[in-house]
Amino acid sequence: MKCSPLSRALWFRSGIVTALGLLGLVSAADDVTSASGVNIHFTDPQSGELEMMKAAGFKWVRMDFFWGAMEKERGVYDFAAYDRLVAALTKQGIRAYF
Numbered sequence: 729m730k731c732s733p734l735s736r737a738l739w740f741r742s743g744i745v746t747a748l749g750l751l752g753l754v755s756a757a758d759d760v761t762s763a764s765g766v767n768i769h770f771t772d773p774q775s776g777e778l779e780m781m782k783a784a785g786f787k788w789v790r791m792d793f794f795w796g797a798m799e800k801e802r803g804v805y806d807f808a809a810y811d812r813l814v815a816a817l818t819k820q821g822i823r824a825y826f
Contacts, residue, residue, distance in 0.1 A: 765789060765825065771809035778820045788823040 765788035766781060781789070791813065798805050814824050 767791075771813045773813070773816055778816055778822065782820040782822060786822060788825055789817060790825045793826040 764786050766786045767790045769792065771791070791810075793810070797809070798807055800806070810826070817824050
């Protein structure tokens with residue numbers, strides 16, 4: 729069975745929430761979604777991707793920070809792709825964790 733990356737992330741999230749509940753680390757009254765996040769591998773989201781993450785309850789994303797993509801020439805830095813990502817995430821109320 730093929731699943732989209734978002735579907736896999738949602739299944740993983742539900743597993744983590746279930747495990748935390750079984751271990752007694754969270755209760756039904758806890759706001760589990762405030763700690764829910766997902767790992768991404770892009771800086772320029774496709775149309776609707778961030779909206780789906782927000783609708784799924786994700787509050788943060790973890791994104792790899794590839795130094796070679798930012799410093800292609802020694803001492804010259806280009807953070808534009810990450811700036812665009814952070815701006816797009818901020819519009820959805822999602823925080824970045826690099």
